[in-house]
Amino acid sequence: MKCEEIRVLIPDYLSETLDQQVKSRIDEHTLSCADCRREIDALALVWSKMEGLSEEEPGPAIRTRFYTMLEAYKHGVENAPQRPSMFERLNERLRVWWPRQPVFQFCVTAIFLIVGLTIGLRVNTVSRSTGELERLNKEMTEMRQLVTLSLLNQPIASDRLRGVFMSRDIPEPDDRYLAALVTTLNSDPNVSVRLAAVDALQRFSDSSDVRTDLVASLPRQTSPLVQISLIDTLVRLREKRAVDAFKIIAENPRSIEPVKKRAKMGLDTIY
Numbered sequence: 724m725k726c727e728e729i730r731v732l733i734p735d736y737l738s739e740t741l742d743q744q745v746k747s748r749i750d751e752h753t754l755s756c757a758d759c760r761r762e763i764d765a766l767a768l769v770w771s772k773m774e775g776l777s778e779e780e781p782g783p784a785i786r787t788r789f790y791t792m793l794e795a796y797k798h799g800v801e802n803a804p805q806r807p808s809m810f811e812r813l814n815e816r817l818r819v820w821w822p823r824q825p826v827f828q829f830c831v832t833a834i835f836l837i838v839g840l841t842i843g844l845r846v847n848t849v850s851r852s853t854g855e856l857e858r859l860n861k862e863m864t865e866m867r868q869l870v871t872l873s874l875l876n877q878p879i880a881s882d883r884l885r886g887v888f889m890s891r892d893i894p895e896p897d898d899r900y901l902a903a904l905v906t907t908l909n910s911d912p913n914v915s916v917r918l919a920a921v922d923a924l925q926r927f928s929d930s931s932d933v934r935t936d937l938v939a940s941l942p943r944q945t946s947p948l949v950q951i952s953l954i955d956t957l958v959r960l961r962e963k964r965a966v967d968a969f970k971i972i973a974e975n976p977r978s979i980e981p982v983k984k985r986a987k988m989g990l991d992t993i994y
Contacts, residue, residue, distance in 0.1 A: 724752050727979040729759050731947045737767055766915060867893050868900045875903050880913040887919040890926070901927060905936045914946045921952045928960050941968045950982050958989045966993060 729749055735741045736749055753760040867889065874886025887907065893900065901924075908920035927933045937960075941953045950972065957965040972978050972986040 724748050726756060726759055731981050733763055733766055868896060872903055875907055880916055883916050884919055887916060887923050890923040901933060908940050909943055914948055917949045918952055921956055925956050934962055938962060938965045938968060947979055947982050951985050954985045954989050958992050961993060963993055
């Protein structure tokens with residue numbers, strides 16, 4: 724077996740889903756091929772660390788900051804200055820021309836006071852609560868993005884992988900974070916990290932810029948696994964701008980057969 728063929732089969736080899744004969748051929752090949760052995764060992768290490776990843780929990784510093792902001796919000800609501808009620812403003816205008824009829828005015832005043840206070844308090848409370856919660860949610864999203872950006876720049880592959888996986892907690896990432904994911908896809912030395920970046924960017928494929936970056940990344944990839952993952956993603960997105968890249972891969976004599984086959988299937992599907 725050739726090295727290119729074996730690299731495509733590494734995930735199945737590690738998950739022990741290969742036919743025993745094929746597995747034996749890979750074992751035989753790696754006895755004399757140090758490069759393939761190193762790649763299998765590296766991916767096996769990443770997979771074992773991925774299995775040990777725990778669910779992300781907010782650290783004590785984030786929890787303390789959250790409750791501090793919440794207490795500040797409650798204090799602001801309780802001590803916010805009251806605006807003049809609707810009744811008071813209306814009564815000031817009517818005082819100029821409204822005839823003085825104490826009983827009638829008292830009844831009407833009571834009605835307007837109740838209605839005005841009810842509406843005013845409800846509107847003010849909802850408005851303040853909504854604004855504070857929106858700011859809090861925005862700040863939490865920004866903190867998540869800072870954490871993931873920091874992880875993406877770590878020297879250890881498992882840390883960078885965790886940073887990519889944390890993108891699922893960021894529903895609306897900013898341009899800086901998306902650019903970091905694209906950089907990871909194009910230049911990270913670890914195949915598993917680049918594969919995770921493809922999956923992460925697919926979740927944000929409603930953006931035309933993200934689709935453009937996925938198309939542009941395909942010719943830059945040298946790993947067959949990443950090439951196949953990108954081809955499958957672009958086919959699911961029905962991205963017609965990827966047609967030229969598919970043709971180049973399908974006609975390139977240096978492309979391995981599984982990648983060529985995937986590119987040709989992609990062309991048939993998009994067309």
